[in-house]
Amino acid sequence: MHQRPQAQPAPAAIATPAAARKLAEELMDVMSALLSIIERETELVRAGEIRQALQLENQKGELSRRYMVAVENLKNAQKYLAQVSPELLTTLRRHHDTFRAMLQINLTVLATAHAVSEGIVRGVNTEIQRKNIPSTYTAAGQRATPGPRNMTPLAVSRSL
Numbered sequence: 180m181h182q183r184p185q186a187q188p189a190p191a192a193i194a195t196p197a198a199a200r201k202l203a204e205e206l207m208d209v210m211s212a213l214l215s216i217i218e219r220e221t222e223l224v225r226a227g228e229i230r231q232a233l234q235l236e237n238q239k240g241e242l243s244r245r246y247m248v249a250v251e252n253l254k255n256a257q258k259y260l261a262q263v264s265p266e267l268l269t270t271l272r273r274h275h276d277t278f279r280a281m282l283q284i285n286l287t288v289l290a291t292a293h294a295v296s297e298g299i300v301r302g303v304n305t306e307i308q309r310k311n312i313p314s315t316y317t318a319a320g321q322r323a324t325p326g327p328r329n330m331t332p333l334a335v336s337r338s339l
Contacts, residue, residue: 193256196263202256203267206249210278213242217285224292304333 193199216239223232253260253271260268311331315323 193259199256199260199263200267202249202252203260203264203271206246206253206271207274209242209246209249210274213239213246214278214281216242217281221285221288224288229292300333300335307331307333 193202216235220232220235220239223229223235257268308330312325317323
């Protein structure tokens with residue numbers, strides 16, 4: 180079951196440059212912590228250590244939640260930040276671009292791992308089916324297509 184996100188209290192309006200800087204630092208800290216977890220996950224998946232990578236899920240989820248809250252707060256304060264500290268906004272954008280690039284690498288690694296594992300499972304299934312299907316021929320000498328009752332389903336446990 181998925182939990183519904185809890186409503187976050189509305190952030191106090193950003194009225195000082197110090198509050199704007201604190202908001203920006205919070206976002207950068209969350210992005211850095213999330214990047215650290217994502218980089219670790221990428222390393223583990225590349226090394227084939229899927230169980231260990233799955234153990235990072237709770238941390239990653241909490242940091243993702245904090246990231247979304249920080250981004251929402253920043254969106255609400257963007258006009259003020261652009262007026263008071265445009266260089267800080269530029270720094271945040273650069274940091275966010277790096278963050279997105281690292282996320283893309285992580286997503287590519289995860290997609291590759293998924294495709295490889297799916298290919299392995301399909302290959303195993305093909306071999307099992309090939310061994311279970313009787314080798315028969317039609318009157319015309321063509322290989323007979325097996326019926327559905329000759330197909331044995333493959334059961335896979337997704338728990339590691």
